[in-house]
Amino acid sequence: MIKTFFKGVGYTFLSCVLSLMFVFFSVIFLKSTVMTVIAGLCTLFILCGLHINYAYFEAKRQRVSDKTQKKNFSLKVPFIMSMGAVLPLVAMWSVLMISRTGLIMDVLGIYKLANEHFLLITAFMCDGIKATEISTSDCLLLFAVNFIPFFPVFITYFITYHEIDIRKKIFYEK
Numbered sequence: 001m002i003k004t005f006f007k008g009v010g011y012t013f014l015s016c017v018l019s020l021m022f023v024f025f026s027v028i029f030l031k032s033t034v035m036t037v038i039a040g041l042c043t044l045f046i047l048c049g050l051h052i053n054y055a056y057f058e059a060k061r062q063r064v065s066d067k068t069q070k071k072n073f074s075l076k077v078p079f080i081m082s083m084g085a086v087l088p089l090v091a092m093w094s095v096l097m098i099s100r101t102g103l104i105m106d107v108l109g110i111y112k113l114a115n116e117h118f119l120l121i122t123a124f125m126c127d128g129i130k131a132t133e134i135s136t137s138d139c140l141l142l143f144a145v146n147f148i149p150f151f152p153v154f155i156t157y158f159i160t161y162h163e164i165d166i167r168k169k170i171f172y173e174k
Contacts, residue, residue: 008084040120
C-alpha cells in the first residue's frame, strides 16, 4: 500500500519534469496567448496521461492479485493512490501560501517552475512577480487545481479494476 502511494508521488514528480522540459523546448512560442493555452493543455495532458497510465497498470495488477486471494474491491486503494498523486502538489501549494504570508522568502517563481503542468492556470492567475500579490480567490483556485490528478487516478483505477468497457457502454448499449 505504501509502495503504491509513493508511486503516485513519483509519477507526479515525473510529470513535473516532463512538463518543464516541454515548456523549455516550446518557450519560443509562448509569447502569444494561443500558444500559452496550447502548451498549458499539453502539460496538463502530460500530468493526466502519466497518472492514468499509473492507475491502469496498478488496477490490473491489483485485480489479478485480489482474484487469486479472493479479496473484494476496496475504495481505500484508489483513494490512497489518488492522494499520493496530489500530495506533492498540495505540499508545493502550502509552501507558496507560507511564502505569501511572508514567513519565508518569495517562492512564486519556483512554484511556477515546479508546477509547469498547471502552466495555463498559473500564467493567468499569478501574473504578479511576488507571492504576496496573489489574491485569495486565486489561492483557492490554485488549491482546487491541485486535485486534478485525483480524479483521473481514481476513475481509471475503478474502471480498470471492474473491467468496465466505456466504449461498449457509450456506443452499443441503449
